Amino acid sequence: MEEYNVARVETGIQGLDEMLGGGIPEKSIILLCGGPGSGKTIMTLQYMMRAVSRGEPVVYVSLEESMEKKTKNALAFGWDLVDAEANDMIETLDIYMVPHSQGVVEPIERRKGKIQFSIENEIETAVKRLGAKHIIIDPVTSILVHESRSGKKRYLIGQLFDTIRNLGCSAVITSEGLPSVGDFYMEQFLSDGVFLLNKDLIDYTMIKTIRIDKMRGINFDDQPRRYIINNRGFQVFSSEPVLV
Ligand SMILES: Nc1ncnc2c1ncn2[C@@H]1O[C@H](COP(=O)(O)OP(=O)(O)O)[C@@H](O)[C@H]1O
Numbered sequence: 001m002e003e004y005n006v007a008r009v010e011t012g013i014q015g016l017d018e019m020l021g022g023g024i025p026e027k028s029i030i031l032l033c034g035g036p037g038s039g040k041t042i043m044t045l046q047y048m049m050r051a052v053s054r055g056e057p058v059v060y061v062s063l064e065e066s067m068e069k070k071t072k073n074a075l076a077f078g079w080d081l082v083d084a085e086a087n088d089m090i091e092t093l094d095i096y097m098v099p100h101s102q103g104v105v106e107p108i109e110r111r112k113g114k115i116q117f118s119i120e121n122e123i124e125t126a127v128k129r130l131g132a133k134h135i136i137i138d139p140v141t142s143i144l145v146h147e148s149r150s151g152k153k154r155y156l157i158g159q160l161f162d163t164i165r166n167l168g169c170s171a172v173i174t175s176e177g178l179p180s181v182g183d184f185y186m187e188q189f190l191s192d193g194v195f196l197l198n199k200d201l202i203d204y205t206m207i208k209t210i211r212i213d214k215m216r217g218i219n220f221d222d223q224p225r226r227y228i229i230n231n232r233g234f235q236v237f238s239s240e241p242v243l244v
């Protein structure tokens, strides 16, 4: 495959950038899949703070877990979200979904408590205000969980991805759980890259691995690689085989 000069964005995850040969291609949409506690949120925060350190503003859409809790947890890694937000380097949208009767689901902003609210509009306004280069959504699953009609789900996901593409941003979107055979995960097909976080018990030892399942436009290391989370964040052992 011909790989010409593709501008890269460092994820800031040690080891993962090596697997990608420098980083993700600029303006890619990455889907990060993994079970609870696998480190998806920590990875999004690390990606965000690396972007901030390069002077690139980020819009962070938080669903499920409150931004307040994430901000507190981030301090353990030395990431000061309050400072970054005060300097207009990040804008956070802290959203929860409220299901009503007749299958209507309404997104509410925790702090603003708005009734009339479109996630896409809020993202667009925030990106334009900051001149943001990155969008993070953690986790996208929340937007879809109350919607049972698959046609509507596809529409919602399509709309979200269109918004991101039109804004010309790079994006990291997390998804709760690993896709299984037979699932029709629209977001996997629309994403440029899919990263999977896995847990396996091998000889009574828990092995956590990351695997790049797909990454459009570049060559990459397609083998699973072990990772750990410590006080410096997410770290991938990209040069060692999983089993030694
Ligand atoms: N300060 C910390 N130091 C080391 N590991 C941590 C720290 N905080 C959280 N972790 C680890 O990260 C995991 C949670 O990561 P998180 O990003 O919230 O997962 P997910 O978003 O995939 O549910 C925990 O299971 C824990 O092992």
Ligand SMILES: [Mg+2]
Pocket (backbone or CB within 6 Å): 040, 041, 042, 065, 138
């Ligand atoms: Mg999380």
